[in-house]
Each structure stands twice: as C-alpha cells, then as structure tokens.
Amino acid sequence: MAWIETVLRTYPPIAVFIALAFGYWFGKFNYRGLGLGAVTSTLIAAVAIGQLNIPISPMVGSFFFLLFLFAVGYGVGPQFVRGLAKDGLKQALFAVVVCLLCLGSTWLAARLAGYNAGTAAGLFAGSQTLSASMGLATDSINQLSISGAQKQSLLNEMPVAYAVTYLFGTVGSAIILALLGPKLLRIDIVKECADYESSMGGMNHAQSGDLAWHPYEIRAFQVGETTAVNGQTVSEIEHLFPHGGVFIERLRRGTEILAAKSDAVVKTGDILAITGPRHVLIDVIGAHAKEVDDRELLSVPMEGIDVFVTSKAIAGKTIAQISKMPEAHGVFLCKISRGLTGEEIPLLPKTVVQRGDVLSVSGRTADTTIAAKAWGRVDRPGSITDVMTLALAITIGCLIGAITIHIGSIPLTLSTAGGALIAGLITGWIRSIHPTFGYIPTSTVWFMNSVGLNVFIAGVGIASGPTFVAGLEHLGAGIFLWGVFATTLPLVLSIFIGKYLFRFHPAILLGACAGARTTTAALGMINEIAHSQVPTLGYTVTYAVGNTLLTIWGMVIILLMT
Structure with a gap:
C-alpha cells in the first residue's frame, strides 16, 4: 500500500486514469436509463483516491474542460442559433424561463440554508444535473478578491454538495416529468401523443404500417391485360401510393431494360422493378399483379x-x-x-x-x-479533425473570455471557459452552413465531451478528497433535502408555465421541460411511457439553450452569492 501511495504521489496522472476507469465502469450500470452516470461515478472514485493526499495540477483539468465546453457548443450550435430564430423562438424563450427558475430556486435554497458560494455552486450543479457549471464556478471563485485559503475552502465544498444532490437531480427529474407530469397536466400522455401524430399527418398502423424504419425492398411485377395500371404513366402509377413511398426504378419491355421515365406509358407484358415498403409490395401490389423473379432487372445499385x-x-x-x-x-x-x-x-x-x-x-x-x-x-464518418480550426477557435474564445470588467469590487467576465463555449457555438453553427469548415468526427466530439469533462471532475475529486468527508459531515443531511427542493420547484413550475403561459401541446410540453433541464434520462422515460417519440420534438431546441445557459449559471451563482 505504501508503494502504491508513493507511485500515485510521484505520478499523479495515474490517479486520474484510475478514477476514469472506475468511473466509466460503475457509470455504465443503470435501470431504464437511470443511474449515477460516468461523471458522478468518476467523482466518487476520485474522492476515494484523493484520500491518499495526491497532489494534482489544476492545469490538466483546465485543458480538458476547455475541450469539453467547446465540444458542447459545437454540438448544440445549429439548434441554439435556430432557437433564437423565429420558428424556434417560443421554445427558446421557454428554456430561458426554466433556466432562470433553476437558478432562482438554487439561490433561494442556498440563502435560506445559509450556504456559502462554493456549496451553492455544488448544489446548483447537482440538483440541475449539469456538471459543467462547476467549471465556470471554479473560474469565478478563483477570481474573487479573497485569500487563497478561502478560495480553496469554497472549492472543496463544491464537489461535496454536487455528489449529495446529483442522484435525486437525475432520478427525481425523471420521476417528476414522466410520472408526476401527466397527472399534474391531467392528461393521458399516450392519447395526447397519438392525437399530435394525427394532427401532424400521421396514420395508424393499419393505414401505413410502421411510421419509420420501413423494411424497403425492390421486387418485380408483370403488368397483365386486366391490371389496373395498364396504360398509365410511371408518374400516375407512383401517385397511386401517396403514403406508401412506392417508386418504379426501371422496366423490362421484351428483352430490353428501359429507364422508368415519369412520362413512360406502361403496357401489357411490361415487367416493373418497384421499390417500396414490404407490406405495400406484398399485400397491395402482389394481390393484383404477378411477381416475377427477374434478377437482371432487379440488379439496381442500392x-x-x-x-x-x-x-x-x-x-x-x-x-x-x-x-x-x-x-x-x-x-x-x-x-x-x-x-x-x-x-x-x-x-x-x-x-x-x-x-x-x-x-x-x-x-x-x-x-x-x-x-x-x-x-x-x-455525412460519411471521417477520422481527421480540423485541429487548426478547433485550436484557433478555442484560442480566440479564451482571449475574449479573459477580458474582465470590474463593477465596484465585482469582476464581470465570460471567463476562458465561457469563451470556449461560445467559440464552440459559433463554430458548430458555421459548420451547419458550410460543412467543409471545422470538421470534427463524431467520435472525437464524444471524446472531448465525455472524457474532457470527466478528467476535470477527476481532478476536482482528487484535490478535494482529503476534506470531502469533513465537508459532508459539516453539511449534513440538509444539503440533500435542499437539493430535492432545488430540483423539484423549477420542474413543477415549468410544467404549469408551459401549459398556461406558452400553451405548448401536452405531447411536447414534457419533452420541452426535459430539454430545458438537459435531462436525457427524463426524456427517455417520457418517451417510454408515451409509447412515442413525439415528446422529442420539444427537446432539441430547449436542450441547446438550456445546456448553454445552465453552464453559464455556474458563474452567475457565484456572483449572486458573493
């Protein structure tokens, strides 16, 4: 054991990798999408390792955290900008209201409980399940005009409050939105989603089969003398199936294979190569035409x-x-x-x-x-990242974020973290317009997003390990109860605000609440209970706005508490 302590203290990066390994292993266990997740599991593992008093440089965590924030902005950029545009403005404004409720409820809880700024930041990050906010809170604490010992004390209490309140922040959000939400709205969520699908032009299974992921096939059918389509054009035949998505790819006339031009007239004896959903080809066309096994005609590159x-x-x-x-x-x-x-x-x-x-x-x-x-x-998967654009964008964003304006004794700044987030938003939005610009493979975005955040969290946990137990004893069970309050209040209020003020359709309202709170676990449970993907229509714009604002609130909560 002494040898392990010596090695970890001599080579602190090993401790970070151990925390990541245990964090991702424990984090993969969940029940119906609910679990601790990799972030909280990594924090717990890091705190345990931190009991060995391992010195960890904050520079490592800061570097990976900037990569994480850029990846977040890069991923939500198109939806964030669209949310500010006319067609998504209503959902964007709703997300802003929900985010303000989340900030206000946490501030109120911290004030009533008498917590300091560090505990308030951890309470916010855990109850609202947004680990990224701790990064901006850390930057803000480091810029306060207080002693180094006071700063460290605030930073040590933050992960304690986060770890205690995160579990209910995740599980409680899903329960409130998915189970309690429909009862508060007094609706049958399954019926509401079905009605919404109908209003959006959807059809029931008997009319259209599955609405998505049709098992499309190509089959050949011969036109007989009594076939109804005899003498009609290709275009006219295709329009007989407005909901079926049936297309004539080409046809055989005698020994010749011809392209199926829209104005081509189908004659008796022609063999048509038709693509479409299997149930249409078999149950509809197959019932009125003879199927032919014409391999040459069916050899169409798909x-x-x-x-x-x-x-x-x-x-x-x-x-x-x-x-x-x-x-x-x-x-x-x-x-x-x-x-x-x-x-x-x-x-x-x-x-x-x-x-x-x-x-x-x-x-x-x-x-x-x-x-x-x-x-x-x-969108073919690539393997090469546009590192020049990535590095330059983060550099410019950090330089802008480093600018500090003092109003009295209060420093106002985006911080380098906020600058990286905004740089990601702009880069992601530009790429949605010019796809050759700033390409980052999906796997790389995932690495920056997941591993980037968890390396930062591991550093926080290891650094605060020696004081974590003492901090937990100091805060007591009260921090958990205040976390329940900070999680529940904004969600319940947002349900009623969405219904009566924004007048969202009930089928998408709960999805919009989940998006504004960036709780994917809740969305999964809502979709499961609704037996529909319709709630997702309210999720994407609100998620983009909520993810951005809730991250920035990590800095704002520090300003409000000092």
Missing part, C-alpha cells in the same frame, strides 16, 4: 447514407413538402437525428427539417446521390 442538412432548399420545410421535390424521387427517409445527443425525431408528414439535422436515407444509388447533393452533403 445504398443507405446519412445526409448532413445544410441547404436552405429544405431547411424549415416539412417532410411532406420535401417528398414532393424532384430530388426526393426514389429516396426513402428512414430516420432524422438532431442535436448533440443525436435524438431521433418522429417521422411525420408535418415534421420540420432543420439545418444541422442528419437524414438517414436509402434508395437507388443514383437517387440518393442527387438528394444528398441538393440537401447538403453525405
């Missing part, structure tokens, strides 16, 4: 690709509108992913596509190529 949306031509348009565009011919939309968390958006006719969305489409290679060129660019 592919599935992801398209990163950048074009104004489809941004802001519904799926129904896009489906009528010439470049959409022969293309099947399988999934829409949106935001940093890649949330799947419901595929409904009135679902609106936005810049920065990733459309998963399938179809004939020639058709998907045309669609990708018109809508944006193929």
Whole structure:
C-alpha cells in the first residue's frame, strides 16, 4: 500500500486514469436509463483516491474542460442559433424561463440554508444535473478578491454538495416529468401523443404500417391485360401510393431494360422493378399483379447514407413538402437525428427539417446521390479533425473570455471557459452552413465531451478528497433535502408555465421541460411511457439553450452569492 501511495504521489496522472476507469465502469450500470452516470461515478472514485493526499495540477483539468465546453457548443450550435430564430423562438424563450427558475430556486435554497458560494455552486450543479457549471464556478471563485485559503475552502465544498444532490437531480427529474407530469397536466400522455401524430399527418398502423424504419425492398411485377395500371404513366402509377413511398426504378419491355421515365406509358407484358415498403409490395401490389423473379432487372445499385442538412432548399420545410421535390424521387427517409445527443425525431408528414439535422436515407444509388447533393452533403464518418480550426477557435474564445470588467469590487467576465463555449457555438453553427469548415468526427466530439469533462471532475475529486468527508459531515443531511427542493420547484413550475403561459401541446410540453433541464434520462422515460417519440420534438431546441445557459449559471451563482 505504501508503494502504491508513493507511485500515485510521484505520478499523479495515474490517479486520474484510475478514477476514469472506475468511473466509466460503475457509470455504465443503470435501470431504464437511470443511474449515477460516468461523471458522478468518476467523482466518487476520485474522492476515494484523493484520500491518499495526491497532489494534482489544476492545469490538466483546465485543458480538458476547455475541450469539453467547446465540444458542447459545437454540438448544440445549429439548434441554439435556430432557437433564437423565429420558428424556434417560443421554445427558446421557454428554456430561458426554466433556466432562470433553476437558478432562482438554487439561490433561494442556498440563502435560506445559509450556504456559502462554493456549496451553492455544488448544489446548483447537482440538483440541475449539469456538471459543467462547476467549471465556470471554479473560474469565478478563483477570481474573487479573497485569500487563497478561502478560495480553496469554497472549492472543496463544491464537489461535496454536487455528489449529495446529483442522484435525486437525475432520478427525481425523471420521476417528476414522466410520472408526476401527466397527472399534474391531467392528461393521458399516450392519447395526447397519438392525437399530435394525427394532427401532424400521421396514420395508424393499419393505414401505413410502421411510421419509420420501413423494411424497403425492390421486387418485380408483370403488368397483365386486366391490371389496373395498364396504360398509365410511371408518374400516375407512383401517385397511386401517396403514403406508401412506392417508386418504379426501371422496366423490362421484351428483352430490353428501359429507364422508368415519369412520362413512360406502361403496357401489357411490361415487367416493373418497384421499390417500396414490404407490406405495400406484398399485400397491395402482389394481390393484383404477378411477381416475377427477374434478377437482371432487379440488379439496381442500392445504398443507405446519412445526409448532413445544410441547404436552405429544405431547411424549415416539412417532410411532406420535401417528398414532393424532384430530388426526393426514389429516396426513402428512414430516420432524422438532431442535436448533440443525436435524438431521433418522429417521422411525420408535418415534421420540420432543420439545418444541422442528419437524414438517414436509402434508395437507388443514383437517387440518393442527387438528394444528398441538393440537401447538403453525405455525412460519411471521417477520422481527421480540423485541429487548426478547433485550436484557433478555442484560442480566440479564451482571449475574449479573459477580458474582465470590474463593477465596484465585482469582476464581470465570460471567463476562458465561457469563451470556449461560445467559440464552440459559433463554430458548430458555421459548420451547419458550410460543412467543409471545422470538421470534427463524431467520435472525437464524444471524446472531448465525455472524457474532457470527466478528467476535470477527476481532478476536482482528487484535490478535494482529503476534506470531502469533513465537508459532508459539516453539511449534513440538509444539503440533500435542499437539493430535492432545488430540483423539484423549477420542474413543477415549468410544467404549469408551459401549459398556461406558452400553451405548448401536452405531447411536447414534457419533452420541452426535459430539454430545458438537459435531462436525457427524463426524456427517455417520457418517451417510454408515451409509447412515442413525439415528446422529442420539444427537446432539441430547449436542450441547446438550456445546456448553454445552465453552464453559464455556474458563474452567475457565484456572483449572486458573493
């Protein structure tokens, strides 16, 4: 044991890696999406390791924390900017209100309990489940005009309050929104989501089969003398299936294979290569036409690709509108992913596509190529990060954030952390318009986002380890109860504000509350109870705004408490 202590004190980075290993291992255990998570597990492991009095340089944590904040801004940039635009302004304003409620409830709890600024920052980060706010709080504490010992005392109490209040912050948020929320609204969330889908042009299973992830196939059918489509054009036949997404790829006439032009007239004896959902091909077309095994005709190059949306031509348009565009011919939309968390958006006719969305489409290679060129660019996984843009953006953001303006004795500054966050927002937004700019692979964004934050948290935990137990004894059980208060009050108020003031549809209201509080676990439980992905429509814009503001509130809570 003495040898291990000597090694860890001599080589502190080893302690960080141990904390990460245990943190990610324990963090993967959850029940229905609810668990401690990697961040809290890493903090607990780091605090345990910190009992050995291991010296840890704050520079390591600061470096990774800047990478983390940039990655956060980079991921939510398109949705954040869209939230400030006209079509997302209502949800953005709602997110601002919720974030102010979160800040106000924490400030009130800290004042009533008599906590100092460090405990208040930890209470805020844990009760609102936003670990990133501790980074900005740390920067703000370090800029206070107090002694070094006083600063360290505040910094030591922050992770204690965070660790105690985080569990209810996560589990309680999911319970309040998913289980208590529908009762407070006096609604049947399943029925509300079904009604919303209907209002958005959705259909029941009997009419359309699954709304997403259709098992698309290509099959060949021969036109007989009594076939209803005999004598009609390709375009007319395709329009017989307005909800089925059926396309004629090409046709065989005698021994010749012809391209299926829209004005081509189908004749008796023609064999048509048709793509569409399996249930339409088998149950509808197969019941009225003879299926033929024509391997040469069916040898059509098909592919599935992801398209990163950048074009104004489809941004802001519904799926129904896009489906009528010439470049959409022969293309099947399988999934829409949106935001940093890649949330799947419901595929409904009135679902609106936005810049920065990733459309998963399938179809004939020639058709998907045309669609990708018109809508944006193929989002093929790359392996090379535009490090120059990343480093330059963080540098500029940090330089701007380093500017401090004093109002009396109070220093006002974005801090280098805030500057990195804003740099990420701007970079991510610009890339949604110019996809060749500032490319960062998804895996790299994940590393910066997850590992970046956890290295910072590990450093905080190891540094505060020797005083953690004493701090926990000092704060007592009261900190947990105040955490319950700070978690519950803004969520309950936001449910009623969303219903009566913003008048959101009940199907998306709870998703909007989850997004503004950046609680993905709650969204997962809401979707599970609703048996629908509709609540996600209220999540993405509010998540982008909430993630940004709640992070910045880590600095604001320090200013309010000093």
